[in-house]
Amino acid sequence: MDTQGKLEYLADASRFDLACACSAKTDDHRIRGPEGKWLYPVSLPQGGKSILLKTLLSNVCVNRCLYCPFRDSRDVPRYSLSPEEIVAVFLDYVRRKGIHGLFLSSGVIRDADYTMGRLLAVADLLRNRYRYRGYIHLKIIPGASDAAVQQALSLASAVSLNVEAPHRKAFEQMSQTKSFERDIVERIRRISDWTAPGAPYAGVHQTTQFIVGAADETDSEIVRATFGLYRRLRLSRVYFSAYQRGLGDPALPGERRVLSDPGDLLTREHRLYQVDWLLRRYGFSDDEIPFQADGNLSLQADPKTLWAERNPQFFPLDVNKAPKRDLLRVPGLGPIAVRKLLTLRAEGGRIRSRREMRCIAPRLLWADRYLKFPLRIG
């Protein structure tokens, strides 16, 4: 197969990896290039937007992760691109299409360091031969050596190693060819050390991804692990990917979990993203997140509204005096609306009624339940 054909296949295959913020669900967010459909507008971990070429270097893999369409036991076409092929296509796109970066991942060819060598060859050619200074996101292959990881950090803008599960038991339900502690957790810890403020690779972002619903992990286990990844290991972003049935082994525990609707796994993923916002943007800690008795998030109600319902003593807040951290806990008030309200207050303005408040926060329902207004009108 020629380079374009392989790239078409491998770029499409890379949609299963979310750790660069690219959409995996539909083609909605992709931009169709003249030869294919593999340009992805993304939100970068350090903020801002970009358009990335996202592809696998190879879908050959010696591992057997049971949720993955490219595990060694599956009979699918296998292709690999050489570093030179990827560099040539990428630079052509940079010149002609105005894309701003590369997300490069791969199945494990032979072993971790051999594969890292191929990924690093791409980054090295771009940085050192072609003086490319833009965004490069490199996947760290589980079990890669310290030397390979450090070289990746010296070349990349961001790296990701997918944690996949919140603990070893859930991980081993999905994969027995990788060690959760040695190949994943220990590597993420070291990357965190090497990218900490003042460390040799400070400024390189680290992201990761959980698979949701393939093992029998609970949402509270994922949320606790996510909180630790942000707080203790300073990850830039954590992503959640609902397990896609039909790609995996029917023996996976998540397959046996009874869900009333196939969309429930996607709703679970959505609820985890809502919690991710509560942790990163709204000042919540993991022990404030409202879980059900089974340890999962409600599929019916969003977690911020549930927290407010379980904490009636916190409300109503004085709309003209409450501090930012309290306002952010009001269902329907997000960072933008809170910022507008605080700006208005800083300029000497006051909100007098629900009607005035709706100009700032149109999505604020049940305003009287959560906020106190000077006037009881509107």
Ligand code: SF4
């Ligand atoms: S290491 Fe696992 S998840 Fe990655 S490509 Fe191989 S089988 Fe798939």
